[in-house]
Amino acid sequence: MDATHPPEPHPHLGEFEDPVDGYADDDLLTPDDLSVSVTGMTPSRSFLETEEFETELGGVEEPFEDIFNDISVHEIIQVIADGDRVGRPIVVVYAYRLPSSKEIDHSRLLQYLTQIIDKIVDQDYTIVYFHYGLRSHNKPPVRWLFQAYKQLDRRFKKNLKALYVVHPTRFIRIIFSLFKGFISSKFENKFHYVMCIDELENALSVSSILSHCGGSIPPIVDQLIEFLEAHALTMEGVFRKSANIGSIKRLQDRINKGERIDFENDPEYKDNEYVASLHASVLLKTFFRSLGEPLTTNKLYPRLAALSEVSKAEKSAAVKEFVKLLPRDNYILLKVVIKFLTKVADNSKVNLMTANNLSVVFGPNLTWPTDQEVPISQLNNLNNFCYKLIVDYDSVFDH
Amino acid sequence: MEKCDMKCQILLIGDSGIGKTCMLRRFADDEFDPSYILTIGVDYKARILEISGKSVLTQVWDTAGQERFNTITKNFYHRADAVMLVYDITDVKSFENISKWMYNIDENAKDNIVKMLIGNKCDLKDKRVISRDRGEEMAREYGISFHETSAKSNTNIDAAFDDIIREIIVKKTLTPTEMHNDVIDPTQQKEDYVQNVLKLCCQL
Numbered sequence: 386m387d388a389t390h391p392p393e394p395h396p397h398l399g400e401f402e403d404p405v406d407g408y409a410d411d412d413l414l415t416p417d418d419l420s421v422s423v424t425g426m427t428p429s430r431s432f433l434e435t436e437e438f439e440t441e442l443g444g445v446e447e448p449f450e451d452i453f454n455d456i457s458v459h460e461i462i463q464v465i466a467d468g469d470r471v472g473r474p475i476v477v478v479y480a481y482r483l484p485s486s487k488e489i490d491h492s493r494l495l496q497y498l499t500q501i502i503d504k505i506v507d508q509d510y511t512i513v514y515f516h517y518g519l520r521s522h523n524k525p526p527v528r529w530l531f532q533a534y535k536q537l538d539r540r541f542k543k544n545l546k547a548l549y550v551v552h553p554t555r556f557i558r559i560i561f562s563l564f565k566g567f568i569s570s571k572f573e574n575k576f577h578y579v580m581c582i583d584e585l586e587n588a589l590s591v592s593s594i595l596s597h598c599g600g601s602i603p604p605i606v607d608q609l610i611e612f613l614e615a616h617a618l619t620m621e622g623v624f625r626k627s628a629n630i631g632s633i634k635r636l637q638d639r640i641n642k643g644e645r646i647d648f649e650n651d652p653e654y655k656d657n658e659y660v661a662s663l664h665a666s667v668l669l670k671t672f673f674r675s676l677g678e679p680l681t682t683n684k685l686y687p688r689l690a691a692l693s694e695v696s697k698a699e700k701s702a703a704v705k706e707f708v709k710l711l712p713r714d715n716y717i718l719l720k721v722v723i724k725f726l727t728k729v730a731d732n733s734k735v736n737l738m739t740a741n742n743l744s745v746v747f748g749p750n751l752t753w754p755t756d757q758e759v760p761i762s763q764l765n766n767l768n769n770f771c772y773k774l775i776v777d778y779d780s781v782f783d784h
Numbered sequence: 785m786e787k788c789d790m791k792c793q794i795l796l797i798g799d800s801g802i803g804k805t806c807m808l809r810r811f812a813d814d815e816f817d818p819s820y821i822l823t824i825g826v827d828y829k830a831r832i833l834e835i836s837g838k839s840v841l842t843q844v845w846d847t848a849g850q851e852r853f854n855t856i857t858k859n860f861y862h863r864a865d866a867v868m869l870v871y872d873i874t875d876v877k878s879f880e881n882i883s884k885w886m887y888n889i890d891e892n893a894k895d896n897i898v899k900m901l902i903g904n905k906c907d908l909k910d911k912r913v914i915s916r917d918r919g920e921e922m923a924r925e926y927g928i929s930f931h932e933t934s935a936k937s938n939t940n941i942d943a944a945f946d947d948i949i950r951e952i953i954v955k956k957t958l959t960p961t962e963m964h965n966d967v968i969d970p971t972q973q974k975e976d977y978v979q980n981v982l983k984l985c986c987q988l
Contacts, residue, residue, distance in 0.1 A: 622801050622820075625800050625801050625822060625850075626799075626801050626877075627800045627801070627849060627850075627851065627878065627881065629880050630881055631880075663877075667851075670851065671851070674851065674852055737820040739820075742820065742821070745822040745823075745824055745850070746822065746850055746852075749850075753852065761826070761856055764825050768824060
């Protein structure tokens with residue numbers, strides 16, 4: 386093919402000319418796609434330029450009042466209005482929710498997408514695309530992707546801050562390299578692959594991404610607390626004891642890849658409730674510690690630090706006031722965790738973890754800011770804050 | 785306070801709940817307090833020891849084993865002359881994590897820092913899961929010395945601190961600058977070094 390073509394304009398497209406390098410079976414390029422991409426190579430510019438997609442689609446001109454019930458019912462696209470840390474909206478696209486290609490009209494899907502993004506396109510926004518679950522039966526044709534890109538290109542690129550592709554496969558990488566020829570380097574810089582969910586945590590507010598399954602509690606926190614409440618309340622030194630670092634890393638990897646750990650029946654934990662409890666407790670601490678910012682947020686840290694000036698008598702009221710300032714999701718998550726810690730403290734005769742001990746462990750895990758240096762002398766204040774949350778739980782979280 | 789000939793700083797590190805604070809209290813105050821209290825950040829106690837006619841001000845820094853404090857305690861590594869890596873002989877994880885602590889030291893501490901491996905809680909014979917041999921073997925692998933101690937029964941605590949301070953004195957006396965000054969032949973240098981160490985060891 387090389388020989389018959391003029392000099393290759395996009396070296397990376399070379400990948401397509403030699404598809405013998407063992408694509409895995411589930412790689413989603415079919416011969417059809419290849420023929421599209423091959424015809425869309427050197428002649429590709431003309432391919433896109435000559436064919437009149439605008440008229441073919443007619444999308445932009447069509448009235449947007451169109452009802453998309455048939456599309457929206459699949460909940461493929463979701464907009465989180467105050468999604469990222471600075472309140473910019475996030476458009477989340479879940480590939481696994483795409484129905485079979487036979488059941489969905491892709492041109493209508495594109496119109497629907499356009500309509501959704503159109504509402505927020507005037508301000509900065511982010512797209513997060515979860516690639517998981519895209520199979521050959523629900524994969525939109527490559528040609529459609531070109532159309533989508535072409536149509537969205539004009540109006541939607543400017544304010545797009547970032548496009549995250551979560552758990553990409555080779556298919557998506559190939560598609561992207563295919564697009565590379567057409568897109569500006571500016572856009573390329575906005576494009577990020579996310580291999581592991583925790584990379585995403587660095588970029589976006591975690592709770593907004595993770596809570597898409599409903600509610601404000603990340604599923605992993607829910608699951609860990611449920612397990613610990615049933616099995617670990619009487620474990621001596623729960624949350625104090627360290628676990629094997631390697632085991633926790635492996636566990637994190639499994640969870641970040643979307644696996645659900647069954648702490649009761651997993652081969653590693655069956656017949657070993659102690660290790661299961663230990664790992665679950667360390668994992669819960671690890672979760673809070675590795676959020677991009679503490680649950681009490683970096684922004685509110687000065688307010689938190691100021692609590693050290695408050696007299697003992699007024700401390701509880703001040704802690705209550707502080708908690709009210711938290712973003713809603715953070716507040717709810719904090720409430721759930723502290724409620725659980727009160728139950729741990731209730732068993733301190735057996736587990737030896739009094740509210741004071743728990744606050745030494747959780748204080749820094751919940752509050753230590755990630756964007757500034759903090760003097761160690763602040764530790765007592767932060768621990769004390771956590772201590773108050775536990776012992777005054779009922780009054781602090783009564784609203 | 786009386787005048788001291790030298791000062792040395794020793795850092796206690798290891799997983800949470802293995803008895804670092806109890807070791808410190810036994811060493812500094814000769815006390816054992818079984819209450820369950822977690823260390824916040826870092827804490828230290830000092831004691832003056834007489835070792836081979838020298839009075840040595842020994843500062844022992846106790847660190848919190850909680851993972852969250854790692855970034856904080858790391859700041860103390862580079863000041864330390866020596867580190868005691870402590871594990872609990874009844875807790876296999878604390879033993880396995882020694883390699884992680886070792887890595888932390890290599891990343892953050894001075895190159896010539898003195899290291900010692902400590903298997904604590906050796907009074908709990910019935911609950912032992914890490915044999916003395918395994919501890920010795922690991923110490924050999926890292927080329928460092930090893931002690932089994934019990935803060936509760938006051939076994940070997942003083943001996944361990946005594947040994948580590950002697951090692952510090954040897955290292956401090958043989959600072960690299962002194963060695964590089966007039967020795968050119970590397971083999972000669974090595975021999976001199978060995979000679980010096982031997983001499984010092986006899987003195988101590």
